[in-house]
Amino acid sequence: MKNVKSHLVAVTILLAMGACVSEAPEQPEEADSTSIETSASTSQCSLNVMCFWEDNGFAGTFKGLTASVSDFVAISFGDATTAVWNRTSVAWVLFQDDTFRGAMACVRPGASVANLGNFSFNDEISSAQRQSGDICPSGAIVFTGIN
DSSP: OHHHHHHHHHHHHHHHHHHHHHTSOOOOOHHHHHHHHHHHHHTTOOTTOEEEEEETTTEEEEEEESSOBSOGGGGTOTTOOOEEEEOSSSOEEEEEETTTEEEEEEEOTTOEESOGGGGTOTTOOOEEEEOSSSOOOTTSEEEOSBO
16 A cells, blocks of 8 residues: 555656646747847847947847947948947937938937838948937937837
């Protein structure tokens, strides 16, 4: 009888463990996998960095800046920007031409743009200037929030 009780206890424990395993979370569906990939791309963008991606939706080649750059060719990213996210506490002005010239887009602190093509600025950024505060210059397209 003692062996039967021991076996019953062992079977009960194994069944309980099997129930725990069968209740494990299911794998994400295909649609969820896409959003995970997007999140993985935005995770490249650290706090206190102005982030640039080559493809819309924060995908593709990534560059992060902490200081102004007068010519994106110098960082191998000339006219390649399609998505941006400002994770700094100051505004950043993006310029169509190098040396901070041409049409301007200003990205306020915390703002992001998933597709600059929606604003006729896709693959147009040639320089970026970090501002001293969160004020954007007049004449610039201003991005606030999520765009």
